[in-house]
Amino acid sequence: MRRSLKFISLLMLVVVMGLTACSNGSKGASGGGKIDLSMTIWGSEDEKKIYQERLDIVKKTYPDINVKLNVVAGDYDQKVQTMIAGGTAPDIMMIAENYQAYAAKNQIIPLDDMIKANNVNMSERYSDDIANLMKYDGKQYGMPDRAGAMVLFYNKDLFDKAGVAYPTKEWTQEDLMAAAQKLTVKENGKTVQWGYYPGSWWPQWMQLIYQNGGSLFDENGKPTFNTEPVRKALQFMNDLTFTHGAGPTPTEIADMGNIGADPLFAQGKIAMETTGFWNIGSLAKVQGINWDISPIWGETNAFFNGFTITNASKHKEEAFKIIEALTTPEAQMPMIKAGQDAPATKAGLSSEEFLNAEYGGKKINMAAFSESKIYAEPFNPQWNEMMKLINDKLGVYFNNKASLDDTVTGIQSGLERLYK
Structure with a gap:
């Protein structure tokens, strides 16, 4: 009888621990579970390499969030629209000038509440004109990443x-x-x-x-x-x-x-x-x-692009952590050093690495x-x-x-x- 009671107690303990683990897992990275996100971009294999390098930097801050990078070749907008319609939308999307079309269809979400909740100072990160590049109907729909003025x-x-x-x-x-x-x-x-x-x-x-x-x-x-x-x-x-x-x-x-x-x-x-x-x-x-x-x-x-979060994402909070981290000076540095594009952030545009970069063996008025x-x-x-x-x-x-x-x-x- 005592053995039976012991066995039942042990079994109940195992069940409770299992439920607790499941509960933690559903909370995502903040609760100690692993979260898998997907992210779509366009570009060459060299550009993919730089983006992956940047994601590796972000992973040091968020080790429990895994981001699978997907380079969409060809007609990017048509293919991601197909993904959205087919129920396989990514969590994070790189979008450029036509982001408003996605916002109008409610396919991407405004970020204002998460920006506030995470204490992100947009005026410190961006000049007003660059931040406004990804606003629609008075709301911020993307974190600008690259923004090269003509x-x-x-x-x-x-x-x-x-x-x-x-x-x-x-x-x-x-x-x-x-x-x-x-x-x-x-x-x-x-x-x-x-x-x-x-x-x-x-x-x-x-x-x-x-x-x-x-x-x-x-x-x-x-x-x-x-x-x-x-x-x-x-x-x-x-x-x-x-x-x-x-x-x-x-x-x-x-x-x-x-x-x-x-x-x-x-x-x-x-x-x-x-x-x-x-x-x-x-x-x-x-x-x-x-x-x-x-x-x-x-x-x-x-000409610019930025990171947005799809409405279909089941991990919007974690997705925001990733796109916020990608637009910090440390995570933008591989792009700057590679001469991939002009960074959208104030810190990136004023960095020594950007201003003093050499092209063709000489400095340009960056x-x-x-x-x-x-x-x-x-x-x-x-x-x-x-x-x-x-x-x-x-x-x-x-x-x-x-x-x-x-x-x-x-x-x-x-x-x-x-x-x-």
């Missing part, structure tokens, strides 16, 4: 030869136009070097609108394409190309094989271009070109990124539809085959229908 690349040798002072953040659009004209060279009636190549890419014309004090929408969300700041920006671009000949026309670009601005700059055929961080790594491999970068005067665009003021673009759930509408009409205008008035009024009408 900067002005310029060929110092071509500037020196033309006797033109190097660009600064005090420049104006008029200064850009004057320099572009002086830096344009013709031989036997044919242009062999252009001062500036804006192209028809949306960041180029959009930043000119900001610099003119305009925007695409007013404070009530109504389209403002048919306004003076927009008209002035578009006129500037066509004047530069077709009136002054300081930028290559679409026909001239086609004759050169539809080559983009980055390779044209690398070949010394244009003296200036406005583009992002990615061009630094490319130019570092080019021999014989003496170049640098300058901040953009006024406001400019930025402070240009933090000195450029970023405008929070009008990203919205209808972004893709908006850009198609705009680009279809601007494509005709930038070929000098439509009037400015017809272009802006046509786009304005289309935007008003889209954003009823």
Whole structure:
């Protein structure tokens, strides 16, 4: 009988311990159990290696949280949407400019409550303009990780030869136009070097609108394409190309094989271009070109991505711990040292490793990124539809085959229908 009582007592103890263990496990990392998270990113194998290195750093802080990194090749948005629809959504997603489409569908969650609960000081971590890049409807939907402002690349040798002072953040659009004209060279009636190549890419014309004090929408969300700041920006671009000949026309670009601005700059055929961080790594491999970068005067665009948490995640608290830790100076350092991109954080942008990095054996004015003021673009759930509408009409205008008035009024009408 005593043996039976002992056995029953022992059995009850085992059951209680088992229930306790199960209870702890369900609490996740904070309760001592192991938590498995999944995270999707895009990029190359080299970039995956850097992200994994960063996750390994974070794991030292959260040893009970395991993060499986998944690089999605091809059409990232389409594939992650398929994952979400199929019930296999990741816990953490890297998202860029179209994060608002996910937020509008309730596929990612606002982070404000967790930011507050974890005492994350957003104003210390980010400048306001960068933090605002991932806000939607007044709420913070992502922790920005990379945020490279558009900067002005310029060929110092071509500037020196033309006797033109190097660009600064005090420049104006008029200064850009004057320099572009002086830096344009013709031989036997044919242009062999252009001062500036804006192209028809949306960041180029959009930043000119900001610099003119305009925007695409007013404070009530109504389209403002048919306004003076927009008209002035578009006129500037066509004047530069077709009136002054300081930028290559679409026909001239086609004759050169539809080559983009980055390779044209690398070949010394244009003296200036406005583009992002990615061009630094490319130019570092080019021999014989003496170049640098300058901040953009006024406001400019930025290319960015950040970490978000899916609504389908069963471990949102743990997922937040990971994305918060990934945006600390220690975890951003592998990205900075690898020259992968411009960090979004204040600490990263002001770090010695970022500011004093060498590219192609020389130092570049990397402070240009933090000195450029970023405008929070009008990203919205209808972004893709908006850009198609705009680009279809601007494509005709930038070929000098439509009037400015017809272009802006046509786009304005289309935007008003889209954003009823």
